[in-house]
Amino acid sequence: MTIRRRVPGDLDACVEALALVHAADRYPVNWPDDPAGWLCPGGLTRAWVAVEAGTVVGHVGVAGEVEVTRLFVVPAARGRGVAGRLLAAVRAAVPGPLELEVSAGDRAAIALYERSGWRRVGSGRVGWLDAAGEPALVHRYAWGHVVGGTA
Structure with a gap:
């Protein structure tokens, strides 16, 4: 690969x-x-x-x-x-530092990030809808020092 x-x-x-x-x-x-x-x-x-x-x-x-x-x-x-x-x-x-957002329901991705040393720095609802038709809940993760706040 x-x-x-x-x-x-x-x-x-x-x-x-x-x-x-x-x-x-x-x-x-x-x-x-x-x-x-x-x-x-x-x-x-x-x-x-x-x-x-x-x-x-x-x-x-x-x-x-x-x-x-x-x-x-x-x-x-x-x-x-x-x-x-x-x-x-x-x-x-x-x-430098990096950030990403992941849907709260994506347990496999969350496990990968946390295993790899990413830190959760916030959570919040966003403008797009999840599979249930609700505003999606996302978690924000950081690598390195924290750049932003909540999603």
């Missing part, structure tokens, strides 16, 4: 991987009208992919130099440290 910077030619494969994740986990909760655009949110400064046997099996991005975003791993590649390696690539490239 290789972790490398995402290039424009990876977007179609990233969308295919995201579709597998969405089918398994409803991440993102609502399938975007433009999934390639969803993978390139405003403020995205860089992104990485995990590639195995020529197939994208994971993805992560950084927005605004501190916000980890769009982290996912296809179901078939889970349990092998892919998400941890993607986060390590981010930490190696961004020497």
Whole structure:
């Protein structure tokens, strides 16, 4: 498995991987009208992919130099440290503090972050709806010193 910077030619494969994740986990909760655009949110400064046997099996991005975003791993590649390696690539490239948000219901992701040394720094409701149709509860995590406050 290789972790490398995402290039424009990876977007179609990233969308295919995201579709597998969405089918398994409803991440993102609502399938975007433009999934390639969803993978390139405003403020995205860089992104990485995990590639195995020529197939994208994971993805992560950084927005605004501190916000980890769009982290996912296809179901078939889970349990092998892919998400941890993607986060390590981010930490190696961004020497300062990092933050991320995770849905309160995503227990596997929360366990990964806490095992990896991320600290919960706040929780709050956000503008998008969870699977139950309620404003989603998210937890905010920090790596390094705390940058922000609650979500």
